[in-house]
Amino acid sequence: MARDVKVHRGLTTERVVDAALRAADEGGIEAVSLRRLAGALEVTPMAIYRHVRNKSHLLDLMVELLLDQVDLAPAETATWQDRLRRLLASFQAVVAAHPATALLLSRPFVSPAALRVSEALLATLHSAGFDAGQSVRLLQVITGMVLGPAINRATWAAASRNLPPDADRQQASTEGLSAGELPYLSSAADQVMDWSGGADANRLTIELLVGGLEALAAEPNRGGVPRTASRE
Amino acid sequence: MARDVKVHRGLTTERVVDAALRAADEGGIEAVSLRRLAGALEVTPMAIYRHVRNKSHLLDLMVELLLDQVDLAPAETATWQDRLRRLLASFQAVVAAHPATALLLSRPFVSPAALRVSEALLATLHSAGFDAGQSVRLLQVITGMVLGPAINRATWAAASRNLPPDADRQQASTEGLSAGELPYLSSAADQVMDWSGGADANRLTIELLVGGLEALAAEPNRGGVPRTASRE
């Protein structure tokens, strides 16, 4: 029963995942290659395979580590609004702290931690009065909202600079649009630059969601079969 | 001025992008490799480089083709609510029709078409009464909401089957959770299976958003500095 004994070179699954997460956080997901990782750990690429089934498994473990930091607010929380706020704020904090959360965009949301998050959200939505079908649909939207900022941290910076950073995609965008044709966009670009980190953006997101859910719960036919009305 | 003359082997940028898009739609983004693409077009891999700068550029062109299908509702639309509904419904339709929209999750949102979409959304938000700063933050959330379904089409199917499809990540999830511990999740799983395609899920998303925006616009201090109140 040799378990946690240090042997050979003290490589452990934990060390591997930690290193991978660090690499992903500071170099982007695509910076995580088994060979580079092995280099950082001063080990042969194949050594990693003693602690991780394959790269996909490694990425799953990284996701797990991230999502385990999410605080699933207890079910006893006073109102569903408060539970939702607390849960999502925690989720948002994790997303904000780790660029590696971009992993959640490409990987099935089915690890134990992910399931726990989903379960907590579904429970909250249930107590808000939504049925199972609606809750599932809402769940998808909510994760999208939370992950929104993760989708592109760099996008806006690139857009406002008229795309100098990457010489590759620079041409693709300078075809038909000049600065003047996008008044709102260019005026908004300034706002983005001094973006202090998005703390209030996150609050805005949550309140948008809570407000929307309240409205939806109060007027259930809205989300169901909408009146023929397309105006007013 | 030889322009649109057929020479050699009639490979064109359009044919390349079309084939790539088709491949991405039916095999996922990672199924798009220049070599495979070349095979499908009965051409050498390097031939593609005569029509596309590099892979990144190709992906940009694919995104462009997708986003050009989005109907930017005209600014004269009666209410901002209606314009938002129309614009987002169209966006959602594109997402639903093309699995390749997963590209939007990994690529800067800065192609001309993407900028046009963003501009239209910002204009709509402006007419709803939000200032530039809020609009930018909301924009991020909204695209997240719309792209939510794209984030994982396969996730739920995998989750409900207790993860049989992929032998790789199957283990990662069967550690601490058994079916009984996730009541809402497992009951919801059924709902997901007969998911007719998400038309009403999309409506739900839009109404959630509109309702949330209305609430936010009516009570602006909510999204700003929230009252100390954390209860009720």
Next chain:
DNA sequence: CGTGAATGTCTACGGCGTAGACCAATGTGT
């Protein structure tokens, strides 16, 4: 001490994106 399991290494394979030299077809100017 001996043995079997655990851990790291080496070598090698096929796939990827892509640089660079080459070459055939094409349309142009005289």
Next chain:
DNA sequence: ACACATTGGTCTACGCCGTAGACATTCACG
């Protein structure tokens, strides 16, 4: 009609990637 430059496709090769399989070492325990 003929040399010519341009266009579009091919070939070869490089360095990266994930990973299979055989091997070597080191440890835990009898």
